Amino acid sequence: MTGAGRMDPATEAFLAHRNLLFTVAYEMLGSAADAEDALQETWLRWVRVDLGQVSDQRAYLVRITTRRALDRLRTLKRRKEAYVGQWLPEPLLTTPDVAEDVELAESVSMALMLVMETLSPTERAVFVLREVFDIDYEEIAAAVGKAPATVRQIAHRARxxxxARRPREVVSPSQARAVVESFRRALETRDLQGLLDVLAPEVVLVADGGGRKQAIPQPITGADKVARAIVGGLGKAQGTFTSEATVVNGNPALLLGLDGELDGVMAVQIEDDRITGLYYVRNPNKLTRMASETPLTLR
Structure with missing residues (x-):
């Protein structure tokens, strides 16, 4: 802070772009905790910069954040290899404006973030910066330490x-709510046929317990197998089961509880009025963002 309670220019610039920087780091890392650490490192570097030499503060901050996130992404990749069971991104309870922004909602959806997990760290950084945030190739090249021509090739390959793997169709919010409500009712009543009515034939169920809570060890594919796995799991639940519709990562989800305590978050991917993906995060370490909304932005 400067005199008379005014912020210094470095702090003011950082706070003005903080939500953008967090979104960049989160989309690269899939972890809010690691994204926050990347932002802390960005801040420590930013306060040592001579602002008089910076022509575009937003671009400069994005560049620092990208480098910090890239460093963490390589470490995170090794951590995921030792992870117990299936790994899913850390879910974020998001503000209504995220769901209304189709481009942003798709970019932070569990389904797309899982696709991005199959990219190399550099490919993921280039894809996020170019395809999601529309940053020019020269600036991306400066951020990832590659020549612009190489970045173009990486962007094309990543895209x-x-x-080839991203969801085919985006449904309207009203359609999504109707499908999720039908799914929620079927869960509450353990209605096998009701589940089959809303699940696409090729639906995939992925669960992440992280070794802290029991979860299916491998993805389950196919409506009948997924429906029976859900009904069977509910039958084994010890306690009173509850479900509540919400919005996570800008997309439909359910908060699932047992005896009044949050058991997990199930993100729902919908295409053609049917559920094509169910992503159930039970790992308590990944449920810390369910108490308050996280603001995300592409700008």
């Missing part, structure tokens, strides 16, 4: 890889 082709993601496009």
């Amino acid at each position: 082709r890889h993601v496009d």
Whole structure:
């Protein structure tokens, strides 16, 4: 802070772009905790910068954050290899404006973030900066330490890889709410046929317990197998089961509880009025962002 309670220019610039920087780091890392650490490192470097030499503060801050996130992404990759069971991104309770921004909601959806997990760290950074945030190739090159021509090739390769695997169709919020409500009712009543009515034939169920809570060890594919796994799991639940519709990562989700305590978050991917993906995060370490909304932005 400067005199008379005014912020110094470095702090003011950092806070003005903080939500953007967090979104960049989170999309690269899939972990809010690691994104926050990347932002802390960005801040420590930013306060040592001579602002008089910076022509574009936003671009400069994004560049620092990208480098810090890239360093963490390589470490995180090794950590994921030792992870117990299936790994899912850390879910974020998001503000209503995130769901209304179709581009942003898709970019932070569990389904797309899982696709991005199949990219190399550099490919993921380039894809996020170019395809999500529309940053020019020269600036991306400065952020990832590659030549602009190389960055173009990486961007093309990453885009082709993601496009082959990303969800095919975006449904309207009202359609999504109707599907999720039908799914929620079927869960509450353990209605096998009700589940089959809303699940796509190729639906995939992935659960993340992180070794802290029991979860299915491998993804389950197919409506009948997924429906029976859900009904069977509910039958073994010890306590009173509850479900509540919410919005996580800008997309439909359910907060699932046992005896009044949050048991996990189930993100729902919907295409053609059917559920194609269920992503159930039970690891308590990844449920810390369910108490308050996290602001995300592409700008």
